Amino acid sequence: MKPLLGLSRVVLERCPTLEVPETSVMAVGIQRDEVEKIRKAKGIKVQRFERTLNLSRSRYYRWLQYETDLPLEFVLGIKKIIGLTNSEFLSLLVPHTEEFLDVLLVTAYPGTNSKLANQGRNHILEEELMKQSKLGEQDDIYRLILCYYALEYKGQHNSKNIEQERLENYFEKVETFSLFDVILYLVYVDFTIDQKDGYGRNSNFFLVKAWIKQQLKYVHSTDLKIVFGIWLDVAMLQYFADDLASSKKTLEEIQSFLNEIGHETFDNILVKNLLEYMKNFSRPNDQMQLIMASKNLVEQHKLLLSTFEYDYWTQLLAQYEIAIANLLIIN
Helix, strand or coil, X not given: CCCCHHHHHHHHHHCCCCCCCCCCEECCCECHHHHHHHHHHCCCCHHHHHHHHCCCHHHHHHHHCCCCCEEHHHHHHHHHHCCCCHHHHHHCECCCCCHHHHHHHHHHHHHHCCCCXXXXXXXXXXXXXXXXXXXXXCCCHHHHHHHHHHHHHHCCCCCCCHHHHHHHHHHHHCCCCCHHHHHHHHHHHXXXXXXXXXXXXXXXXXXXXXXXXXXXXXCCHHHHHHHHHHHHHHHHHHHHCCCHXXXXXXHXXXXXXXXXXXCCHHHHHHHHXXXXXXXXXXXHHHHHXXXXXXXHHHHHCHHHCCHHHHHHHHHHHHHHHHHHHHHHHHC
């Protein structure tokens, strides 16, 4: 798989230790007043929670008042009873508190980092995913993560398997992406991009770009680095899917935005070099010079970069370098 900058930056912010998050209790990150409004609007009585979940009326109301937390299976049970879709449920989560996102990050990141890709199964993670996936409905959030986890250990095949079908069906149903959806979509595209006529080679990234556009309206400087990383991931995945025209267009959009806001010189130079690289396919020697200049820049900034970001740039540029070296040998 290819490295992903957006994923690397989200991991750095949310779970840099890559430890499996605690998922036994759903903390205050869900908008509980909205849950109650939906319950009342649909005419669902609290007694149904008592009968179906063994969740007492008093405990439910204490949860609404943030006086206590509930085990995750209760929260997912409430979700199912009041008829929330995954997207509706995710929309009720306060940004940056989604435990689902943390679990997805720990699940997906190792496969995109060549240093971690061959470390073997994470049995603690696998056990947690199996436990949580049994609590929800067929397309529940943990089942989606478990599908992706299973894919990584099954490896790539020319024919679709059941996990791929479930993930692709989920993406078809979602009308608006959350950050969780963006990350899941990108890692899945990354996984399938080398398959002949695979999902990754037919992706238009429409919902990812819509998410980026929405985020750019109000993000803070820290979040902007994540949005930029995800935007660059789109360009790189387009490139590795042999969609050079779309990749160049995306890089030009990124470059224009970075110039407009006066973003960090480091990011600007690397985007410029990648764009020039794609414009010089008839001159592999020039391409090699651009990649070497980019590698030198990364080394100069090594002490300023997180391990995640340093690994990303070194792995990405190494892939470009190998491609050029092979081309020079052929010529």
